[in-house]
Amino acid sequence: MLEKKGTILSVREDLKVFDCTIRDGGLVNNFYFSDEFVKAHYEMCVKAGVDYMEIGKNVSPTLMSEDEYGAWNFCKEEDIRRVVGENNTNLKIAVMSDIGRSLKEELRPKNESVVDMIRIATYIHQIPAAIELIEDAHAKGYETTVNIMAISKVSEKELDEVLEALSKTNVDVIYIADSFGSFYPEQIRDLTEKYLSFAEKSGKKVGIHAHNNLQLAYANTLEAMIYGASFLDVTVSGLGRGAGNCPLELLLGFLKNPKYKQMPVLEFIENYIVDLEKKLDWGYSIPYMITGQLNEHPRAAMKARDEGDTKYREFFKTISFME
Incomplete structure (x- = not known):
């Protein structure tokens, strides 16, 4: 029987707030965020005590056109540094690698990059390629996570086999990804138990990436957290593909660790998101x-x-x- 990890008042040092606003939000506007917007968002994350900021994807320009997508779909080193400099802060920078759209040959060693973490997004049938990318990024010095997408469409046997294979890799965090926003809290609890059973035996963490189709992204994030997930994906005002994600401001308002500050997020919403909501369409409908x-x-x-x-x-x- 899965036990709760603490109470509603607990301060858990293992928890990591992971902001995906630029990456998931980039799916709404083809990653056409201005440098001003991304820099303000970066500074907000630093002030709010956010642990990780996913600044976009590292898609290869040889596979997708730079004429059709903004800079944050490609996350070239010079573009990232233009916003974060040397990033001499406690905030870690992440980028997402989509299997089939990112090339490991283009990933420079960690000691040549301001990026700290490579996030691998994969479907079940792409797992061999995902493992290859995980090991390459790990060998180059990066932290790594893996998001197994569309798990609501796969059999339990398939999922078990994939989790067993991933447990033997050097990946640091295995994510429960509710790709279609179709899971309910009870299902998230069961998935958290399953993922932890594979992850913990090899010293890995579990994360949760929720979508808000059923207005359950926040509830599902809390459910996974309460039962042991420690990496929690969020976006400002839920900005993200389709129905969006778990809102950062909601999670920070719940967490009891005093290092997290809600006011910088509200300031960013006032200055940038209120206007953006008039131009872009996202969120529950x-x-x-x-x-x-x-x-x-x-x-x-x-x-x-x-x-x-x-x-x-x-x-x-x-x-x-x-x-």
């Missing part, structure tokens, strides 16, 4: 609810939102018969 309930990728919901389609009953019927 009926189409995202439907894809979450039916355990489907939100791409159809994103299309419906873009087209202003409010024929929700027809949308529900269409998604129901997608399989």
Whole structure:
């Protein structure tokens, strides 16, 4: 039986607040954030006591066009340093590597980079390539995490086999990724127990990356945390693909560790997010609810939102018969 890790008043030193605003938010605007926005966000993370900031993806420019995506889809070293300098702070910088879009040959050694962590995003069928990238990043001196995507679509046997394989690698953190925003807290609790059973035997941590299709991103993040997950993914105002993520300001308002400060986040929201909300579309809506309930990728919901389609009953019927 899985036991709770402390109480609502506990200060857990193992907890790490992981801000994904630029990376997950970049999926909303093709990573076209200005340097001013990213620098203000970086400074907010430092002041708020955030542990990690994911500044974007390190997609290879040979695989995706720099004419179609902003700088933070590629995270070249000079672009990152233009914002964070030498990053002489307690905040660690991370970038995400998508299997099939990032090339290990382009990843420089850690001692030549201001980046601290490489996050690998992978589907089940890409695990061999993910393990290869994990070991390469580890050998070059980086911390590593792995996000196994779309786990709501795979069998328990498949997931067990993948977790067993990952437990034997040098990855530091294995993430529960609720890719479609379809999980409920009880399911997250069970997944946390499963992931921990594989991770802890080899000294690894477990993280949670939630989406808000069912308005459960915050609840699911707390559920995973209470039962032992220690890396907690968040974004400012939930900014992220589709229904968005667990809001940073909500989590910081809950955590009892005095190192975390909520006011810098509220200041950033006032100065940058209020205006951004008028230009970009993200967060809970009926189409995202439907894809979450039916355990489907939100791409159809994103299309419906873009087209202003409010024929929700027809949308529900269409998604129901997608399989």
